Amino acid sequence: MKIEVDWDLCESNGVCVRICPDMFSLDENDNLIIATDSPDDELRDQLEQAVAGCPRQAMRLDD
Numbered sequence: 001m002k003i004e005v006d007w008d009l010c011e012s013n014g015v016c017v018r019i020c021p022d023m024f025s026l027d028e029n030d031n032l033i034i035a036t037d038s039p040d041d042e043l044r045d046q047l048e049q050a051v052a053g054c055p056r057q058a059m060r061l062d063d
């Protein structure tokens with residue numbers, strides 16, 4: 001499983017941070033930080049919610 005972000009679309013609004021704080025955070029300049037490109041499978045449900053909830057459709061989850 002791999003998470004990909006289209007940085008041209010992401011506006012760092014933090015929606016995914018609230019849904020899956022184990023994977024996403026914002027730095028002091030409000031840039032999105034991703035903990036790992038290859039997350040554990042136990043985070044799949046949260047990551048699917050984050051992908052679906054991204055208002056910019058900036059994230060994609062690949063198997």
Ligand code: SF4
Binds near residue numbers: 005009011015016032
């Ligand atoms: S929800 Fe989407 S637009 Fe918002 S910070 Fe996450 S990836 Fe970026």
